[in-house]
Amino acid sequence: MIEIKGLSKNYGSVKALQPLNLRLSVGKTHVCLGSSGCGKSTLLRLICGLIEPTEGEVIINGKKVSTSSQRKTALNIGYVIQEGGLFPHLTAKENIELAAKVNGWNKINIKKRRSYLMELMTMKESLLEKFPKQLSGGQRQRFSLMRALMLDPEIILMDEPLGALDPVVRSHLQIELKDIFEKLNKTVVMVTHDVWEGAFLGDTISLFDQGQLLQHGKFSDLMTSPANSFVSSFLKAQWPPKEVMEWL
Amino acid sequence: MKFILFFSIFYIAPHLFAGLSGHVRVGSKVFTESYVLAEIISQVLERQGLTVERRFGLGATGIAFESLKNNEIDILPEYTGTIAQAILKKEISTVSEINKELAPYDLTISKSLGFNNTYVFGFLKKSKLYGKITKMTELKNYPDLKYSVDHEFSRRKDGLKALERHYNYEFKHVSELDHNLAYQVLEEGQVDIINLYSTDAKIKKIGIELIEDDLSFFPNYDAVAFASKKWIKKNQLAWQKLIEIQGAIDEKAMVELNAMVELDKLSFAQAARRFLNSYYKENRMLKKKKKFDLIKLTQEHLFLVFISLIASICVALPLGILGSLHSVLGQGILTISGLLQTIPSLALLCFLIPFFGIGTPPALIALFLYGLLPIVRNTYVGLTQIESGLKESARSLGLSRWQQLRFVELPLAMPSILAGIKTSAIINVGTATLASFIGAGGYGTPIVTGLALNETSIMLYGALPAAGLAVILHCLFEFIDRWVLPKGLRI
Numbered sequence: 001m002i003e004i005k006g007l008s009k010n011y012g013s014v015k016a017l018q019p020l021n022l023r024l025s026v027g028k029t030h031v032c033l034g035s036s037g038c039g040k041s042t043l044l045r046l047i048c049g050l051i052e053p054t055e056g057e058v059i060i061n062g063k064k065v066s067t068s069s070q071r072k073t074a075l076n077i078g079y080v081i082q083e084g085g086l087f088p089h090l091t092a093k094e095n096i097e098l099a100a101k102v103n104g105w106n107k108i109n110i111k112k113r114r115s116y117l118m119e120l121m122t123m124k125e126s127l128l129e130k131f132p133k134q135l136s137g138g139q140r141q142r143f144s145l146m147r148a149l150m151l152d153p154e155i156i157l158m159d160e161p162l163g164a165l166d167p168v169v170r171s172h173l174q175i176e177l178k179d180i181f182e183k184l185n186k187t188v189v190m191v192t193h194d195v196w197e198g199a200f201l202g203d204t205i206s207l208f209d210q211g212q213l214l215q216h217g218k219f220s221d222l223m224t225s226p227a228n229s230f231v232s233s234f235l236k237a238q239w240p241p242k243e244v245m246e247w248l
Numbered sequence: 249m250k251f252i253l254f255f256s257i258f259y260i261a262p263h264l265f266a267g268l269s270g271h272v273r274v275g276s277k278v279f280t281e282s283y284v285l286a287e288i289i290s291q292v293l294e295r296q297g298l299t300v301e302r303r304f305g306l307g308a309t310g311i312a313f314e315s316l317k318n319n320e321i322d323i324l325p326e327y328t329g330t331i332a333q334a335i336l337k338k339e340i341s342t343v344s345e346i347n348k349e350l351a352p353y354d355l356t357i358s359k360s361l362g363f364n365n366t367y368v369f370g371f372l373k374k375s376k377l378y379g380k381i382t383k384m385t386e387l388k389n390y391p392d393l394k395y396s397v398d399h400e401f402s403r404r405k406d407g408l409k410a411l412e413r414h415y416n417y418e419f420k421h422v423s424e425l426d427h428n429l430a431y432q433v434l435e436e437g438q439v440d441i442i443n444l445y446s447t448d449a450k451i452k453k454i455g456i457e458l459i460e461d462d463l464s465f466f467p468n469y470d471a472v473a474f475a476s477k478k479w480i481k482k483n484q485l486a487w488q489k490l491i492e493i494q495g496a497i498d499e500k501a502m503v504e505l506n507a508m509v510e511l512d513k514l515s516f517a518q519a520a521r522r523f524l525n526s527y528y529k530e531n532r533m534l535k536k537k538k539k540f541d542l543i544k545l546t547q548e549h550l551f552l553v554f555i556s557l558i559a560s561i562c563v564a565l566p567l568g569i570l571g572s573l574h575s576v577l578g579q580g581i582l583t584i585s586g587l588l589q590t591i592p593s594l595a596l597l598c599f600l601i602p603f604f605g606i607g608t609p610p611a612l613i614a615l616f617l618y619g620l621l622p623i624v625r626n627t628y629v630g631l632t633q634i635e636s637g638l639k640e641s642a643r644s645l646g647l648s649r650w651q652q653l654r655f656v657e658l659p660l661a662m663p664s665i666l667a668g669i670k671t672s673a674i675i676n677v678g679t680a681t682l683a684s685f686i687g688a689g690g691y692g693t694p695i696v697t698g699l700a701l702n703e704t705s706i707m708l709y710g711a712l713p714a715a716g717l718a719v720i721l722h723c724l725f726e727f728i729d730r731w732v733l734p735k736g737l738r739i
Contacts, residue, residue, distance in 0.1 A: 045640075048644055050640055050643055050644065070643065071646050071647075071648065072646075074643070074644055074645060074646030075646050077644070078644075079640075079641070079644035081637045081640055081641055081644075082637065083637070085637045085638055085640070085641035086641075087638060087641070087642075087656055087659075087660070087736075088660070088736050088737060089659040089660060089662075089734030089735075089736040089737050090659075090734075090736060091736065098645060098647075098655060099645040099646055099647070102645075102646075102647055102648075102651050102655070103646065131735065131736035131739060132736065133736065133739055134739065147645070151646070
C-alpha cells in the first residue's frame, strides 16, 4: 500500500506537484496520465525517495519515505526511468545483476533469479553479453525492467517505459507488460502520456495537469463522469480523427 | 605555432634569469694566481648576467677570510690547505670535512677547480744541485745551503717550523723574502733553494727543479671557490654555473695562466678571458662530440614526466571526485588548480628554489603542480556531466554513494579522465624541458646548452626528442584508452 498525504514539490517558484492525496493499493497497476511536465515524473521520484518533498509525505507499508533512508527504500522499489537508463559501460547481464551483486547475493541465487526473469521476458540468453548500444529499443526496455525486478521488489515504478518505441514494438510490449504485471502481482505505478496505453494497463488512472491531480479512478469512471472539461478533452484528444472513426 | 612558442620561451628564459640575478663581490689575495682565479670567477659570473664588484688584493689569508666572514665579499679563490691550516687550524684536507667545519661561519667551498697548488721547494736546473737532490730527506746532506721562504710560510703554524719538525732537520741559512723577489735572488745565485708554489709561472720559464716531498709534509692545496652561503642562497643558478668549471683548470693550465700574466704581460682579465674562451669552446666541441647521452637524457626526462604525472593523478583524481560531490568545494578546487596553471613555468621553478633548492625535487614539484589542473578539471567535468537519469538509476538500485562512484560514475567519466591525464602528460613532456634550467636534466639540457652557445643544432638535440616523446606518449595513451576504457563506451 502506498499512501500519499498532502504531498507537494516546488522547484523554486515552480510548483511541480501540488498538494496531493492518493492511496495506491497493493498488487494493482496505477497509471499516472498527463502531458509532459505535469508532475508525473516528480511523483515517481518522491515515491522512491530520490527527492525530498516540499510538504506532505509518502508512506509505504506504514513507513515514511525520505531521502535519508532512500537506500533502504530502493531495495523494495524497482524504478525504470525514461528510456530505461541502462548503464552503457556494462553488458545487459552486468546491468541486471549489479544491484544483486552489491547487495551481496551469491552467484547461484543471482543466476537463478536472472534465468527466471529471462524466461519471464522471453529473452534469448545470447543477448546477455551485449552492451545497451547493441540492443534494440524493445530489448533495452525489457532489460531495464529486469534490472528493476532483480531484487524482487514489491513496487515497480515506470516512467514512460514505452515512450521511445516504434508503434509495433510498443503494442507488443504493452501486451507483454500487462501479462507480466498480472503474473507478478506487483504494485506498479506507471507514468505515460498515452491515454490508450493507460487505459489498457491501468487498474486505476490518475490524470494530472500542471502538477495537479484532476481525477483518480477507473478508466471507465473518467470516461463516463469526467471531473471537468479538461479531463474529457484530454481523453478524447488521442482518439483518431472523426473521418477515421467513421471509416472504422 | 607550438614550436614557435616553445622556442620563444627558451629565448626569453636567459633574460628572465638575468633579471633575477644580482650583484656579487669577488675578492682575491695579492698574488698572481689569486688575481687570475678571481678574474675567472668574476667573468663566469658576468656571463651569467651578474654585476661583479672586484675587491681584489686583500692582503693575506686572514684579511681575505675576515672580509668573507664579515660579508664584505661574497666569493674568493682559496686553497683547501690554507683554509684547513691557516683558518680552521685543523688537520683536515677533504672538501666535505672542510665544509663541515665552515658551516658555523655560513661559508662553503666548491670542489677542486682542478689543480693542487701546494708548496714545494726547488732549485735552478742549471745549479750544481741538479742530479744530486731529488727528495726533501736528502737536504740534510747539504747543511750549508741557503734558503729563501716567503713571510707567510716562515711564520704560519704549518710553515717552516712544522716542516723542520716533520723532516727532523733544521734549516740553518733561511732568509725571508717576498715571493717575487725570491726568484730574482735565486737566479742571481744569492740563495740555493726557494719555496714556491707548484703552479708558479716561472717554473718553466727559468727552469726550476722541484724537490719531492717524500715524507708528505705539504698538505693538499686544491684551489677552490670559497663563498658565503648567504650569497649562494640568493644566487643558486649563478653558483651552479660557476661550479661547472670545477676540475677544468689543471696544473698545466694554471702555470700557463700565471705565465701569461707574469711573463707575457697580459692583464689578469685578458688571461682569464683567454682561458674561458678556450674552455667554453673546448666544452662546446666536447659536447658536440659527445652529442649528449640520449639514453640518459631520455631516462631523466621520462623520470621527471612519469613520477610527476603519477603524483598528479594520485592527488588530482581524488580532488576532482571531491569537487564533483560538493559544488562549493568543487569551484574552490578548480579555481586554485586553475591559478596554479597561470604561474609561468620558469617563475614557478624559481619560486621553488628557496624551498627545495635546485635539481630534480623542485622540478618534480613544479611538474606535479602543472599536472593537476587538466586531471582535476576533466575528472570534475566527467563526473558532473553524467546524464542525470543514469545517476538516478544508480541511486534507485540502492547503491551506496561509494558504489555509485565505483560502478557507475567513474567508469562513465573514464573517457574524460583519461583525456585529462593525457593532456597532463603531454604538457609535462614540454614543461619538463624547462627543468634543466634548474639542473634537473632531461631533454632540456641540450636546449639550455644550445641557448648558451647560440647553437641551434644542439638545441634541436633536445627539442626533437621532446617532440618525439610527446608523439609517442600520445600513441601510448591511445593504446591505454583501448585497454582501460569500458568496452561499452567504445562501441
